[in-house]
Amino acid sequence: AQSVTQLDSHVSVSEGTPVLLRCNYSSSYSPSLFWYVQHPNKGLQLLLKYTSAATLVKGINGFEAEFKKSETSFHLTKPSAHMSDAAEYFCVVSDGATNKLIFGTGTLLAVQP
């Protein structure tokens, strides 16, 4: 069965410093992996998606994620945090048989001025 584990429930960074949000996955086959962002009282916005075409995936707003099969990881990074990046981030894996999404528990990113 597919699953994702987000290793940090809260991450705090200073504006202008790098962001690293960690996610490990478990899958019996090559998975489709996603990162979504949710600002307070808003819907989820797709940041990026991995589908085995390239291990380094570039998303919106300067975010990117690297798929590492040997480490079963799909960490989200951004070189320089902006105040508007403060939000909750979800790592998600798709169940290939049903296309249902399996969500991680989320990481709340705080950006300090």
Added chain:
Amino acid sequence: SQTIHQWPATLVQPVGSPLSLECTVEGTSNPNLYWYRQAAGRGLQLLFYSVGIGQISSEVPQNLSASRPQDRQFILSSKKLLLSDSGFYLCAWSGDSLLPADTQYFGPGTRLTVL
């Protein structure tokens, strides 16, 4: 381009009252549609999904129901709300003819408070 709408944006209802939340998708045809609930501190829970008109699959037993009367309309209902129904309800769609079925796009959500 495709857009997804949900209304109302916020709702405060007394316990025991009925509920109807609506979700519509524009710019696509025959999408898969989903209802999720996000309760405080409990992550996202898939409630229902639909692959076509009149086809509803329920993920968890509860006092909620869903219907899909039209191709791009998905409705979440309850006859009698419980306190535990409070939460943030999200509708999502995936899988039209141009986009892969495993990528879901979410609506803006409805904040439901049951008092």
